[in-house]
């Protein structure tokens with residue numbers, strides 16, 4: 054083994070969506086501080102498999118903080134104790150030998166648990182499908198430099214566009230609100246001239262879909278931004294609210 | 308079977324235009340009678356699915372992640388090439404074409420590459436229109452940077468997250484088509500087999516990764532957009548789930564696999580820190596624009612970087628390749644780093660690393676400038692290594708990154724199986740023996756947005772809109788064979804885990820079929836892989852059951868396919884008695900250690916045909932014809 058940290062893990066185990074789950078304790082030994090949190094789980098799972106038991110299911114893919122798959126609620130915080138990173142970017146040097154670590158899935162009515170630490174986040178996809186796009190068919194585009202976009206707006210749009218759709222904002226919010234996620238997409242497209250034509254309709258449909266999926270209301274506690282691995286700003290929620298109010302004021306769907 | 312690449316005759320610049328005009332069109336009213344399956348929703352798959360749905364076809368799209376937005380394309384950092392020549396620095400479609408052919412060490416098709424360079428310009432337009440927030444200059448116009456293997460600035464980028472922004476653009480177009488009911492999306496669903504009826508692809512078999520249900524889907528055409536197979540090396544920069552299963556199972560059903568040994572080792576990755584490591588992290592090659600690569604001049608010099616005086620450093624790329632310097636192509640940069648480390652000049656604890664130093668750039672441009680350009684990459688480095696790259700130089704080492712090989716396709720992107728297409732990294736088409744940086748994103752989107760919408764129509768118009776008969780026994784047969792396969796894996800119940808086999812395979816591949824290859828080593832590797840395969844099927848332990856979410860089972864199927872692919876890669880590397888691009892055979896090098904091509908005997912694509920379990924595969928050769936570019940020894944001096 055490559056390290057010398059010994060830890061106690063308390064992990065949520067749940068067979069499938071319908072079964073009831075519970076916390077199960079595991080001891081892991083010989084953990085290196087250079088391991089990522091998920092590599093520590095790999096070590097644990099290899100152990101579990103060797104014992105003939107069922108390994109712990111968890112979502113992951115890129116393991117570099119960009120795909121948004123990983124989603125562990127660690128010691129009460131989405132993506133763990135450090136700010137601005139995802140679970141897969143968390144390293145064991147952030148823990149101490151002898152620590153007890155509690156790991157649970159995202160908790161939200163709109164994100165049902167499928168197994169162990171795996172949740173269903175397809176509600177996010179449906180929100181994007183309801184309007185998180187610019188309606189341009191392949192082949193219709195004018196030259197890319199036809200519309201200059203001031204760097205300031207391009208940069209702000211980019212900041213909003215860095216959302217990885219992980220759902221930590223929802224998991225962090227006591228109301229399970231998806232406002233930060235929705236506002237990031239709304240802001241990105243509202244800041245760009247290409248997004249203007251559909252702006253009104255976009256914000257209305259996305260908010261409607263968000264409500265329909267069972268996400269809660271936003272009470273501006275800011276817990277979402279604090280836990281967001283991409284540090285998506287609250288300014289986006291304010292922009293979303295402005296867009297929504299102005300859309301409603303002039304809406305055709307009253 | 309004679310391989311017909313279907314490259315149109317005529318001058319290279321006119322081939323695609325003429326070919327497009329010759330393709331049959333589908334009557335718009337008939338389009339919705341055709342069903343198309345798109346497996347994979349990375350850049351290639353999402354762009355294809357969206358574009359085909361916009362045209363009116365009925366599309367079914369599949370991915371194994373929980374959402375199409377998470378495909379491996381999301382991780383691409385550095386940028387995407389396009390011959391826009393916005394910088395007025397001498398770029399053109401012809402130059403991008405030429406750079407790509409040369410960068411690929413003259414093992415790619417002229418016709419395909421020219422088309423790629425040509426449509427590259429439309430890609431940028433399309434992405435900007437979708438709201439992709441590319442980097443801009445203060446005047447509001449698009450910014451560019453340069454990448455390895457080129458002397459012009461043609462790479463468009465979105466900070467260090469270009470792949471993410473391009474994929475989210477394609478995902479948004481796909482989402483719109485899902486909402487309109489033109490695409491049915493199956494996430495958390497894995498393709499296990501191809502359904503063939505009378506030698507024609509007519510559907511696929513899938514496993515629902517949540518319930519374990521195995522079933523089949525019928526369609527008039529099947530598009531594989533399932534990415535590359537770098538994970539055959541266990542450690543690579545690819546996402547954990549990236550795999551060869553879809554392509555491999557199609558290969559076993561008759562699709563030839565081309566140039567499997569052409570793999571790319573990327574020079575700028577974070578070095579391995581221990582045997583727990585599950586993946587390697589790439590530091591975008593764009594860093595080589597402003598960072599300088601060096602090692603100490605004296606072997607065994609273990610002083611910290613800041614105590615090694617300037618005169619005792621060797622900036623080996625700048626020294627050996629004065630005109631390209633740190634921007635030589637990837638294969639050259641990687642091999643040189645290995646050479647320095649082999650000579651005992653490697654840095655860091657393991658000695659398997661070289662420095663990538665930004666101190667000159669910080670001096671020249673200021674730390675803020677460096678942060679603006681590379682901030683997220685520096686943060687990533689700090690997060691992984693626990694060291695501050697603003698203070699001491701980064702340590703980098705080559706890692707497996709991309710696979711130029713893949714399913715053989717003709718100019719229309721059709722494989723050797725009628726009705727089966729391959730797009731993006733899954734095919735072999737455009738990068739020859741080495742891919743230039745920022746060209747994979749370009750190829751994936753070219754294939755999906757601007758090539759397949761034309762070429763698949765031609766095939767569909769030919770076969771006609773008659774519905775596919777999903778009750779044909781071939782569907783049940785393929786389903787049953789997939790079910791038996793799953794049962795077989797679960798029944799072995801041995802003692803070694805899937806990961807242990809995967810790691811072993813990775814070691815064999817890296818040691819003998821990695822950055823340098825020899826006849827002796829490859830022969831040894833072949834025997835080792837055969838042994839590993841036999842042992843796997845005797846002794847693997849797969850946990851859990853078939854009818855549930857079972858990641859151990861998913862992985863087992865993928866590793867089983869990697870083992871078989873590994874053997875074919877070794878065969879391919881053994882059969883290619885030359886060095887070219889990423890394929891470096893130690894027996895074939897020039898006096899100064901550069902790759903020595905043999906154009907007389909090896910200017911061909913090696914396309915391998917599966918001949919049955921346990922049988923040697925048969926190679927078919929497609930001669931590469933150069934009508935426009937003159938083959939020369941690649942030189943970056």
Ligand SMILES: Cc1cc2nc3c(=O)[nH]c(=O)nc-3n(C[C@H](O)[C@H](O)[C@H](O)COP(=O)(O)OP(=O)(O)OC[C@H]3O[C@@H](n4cnc5c(N)ncnc54)[C@H](O)[C@@H]3O)c2cc1C
Pocket residue numbers: 346347348349350351352369370371372375378379380381382383384385386387469470496497498499532533534535544545546549550552553589591708709730731732733744745746747748749751
């Ligand atoms: C870290 C990194 C950085 C990179 N940076 C750059 C860059 O800056 N510029 C550049 O040009 N290129 C870059 N590349 C290369 C580039 O990202 C890839 O080649 C490209 O994104 C591949 O796209 P794709 O659509 O072919 O496949 P992928 O994006 O890999 O998508 C594969 C899809 O297939 C699905 N799939 C796979 N198997 C199955 C199956 N059996 N059943 C169902 N679905 C399946 C997956 O779910 C996924 O949706 C980078 C690569 C890496 C690893």
Ligand code: SF4
Pocket residue numbers: 215216217218219220221222223233234237277280281282283284285
């Ligand atoms: S806003 Fe932040 S926390 Fe929420 S989904 Fe996006 S990246 Fe994750």
Ligand code: FES
Pocket residue numbers: 112113114115116117118119120121122123139140141142
């Ligand atoms: S695994 Fe991709 S963000 Fe963590």
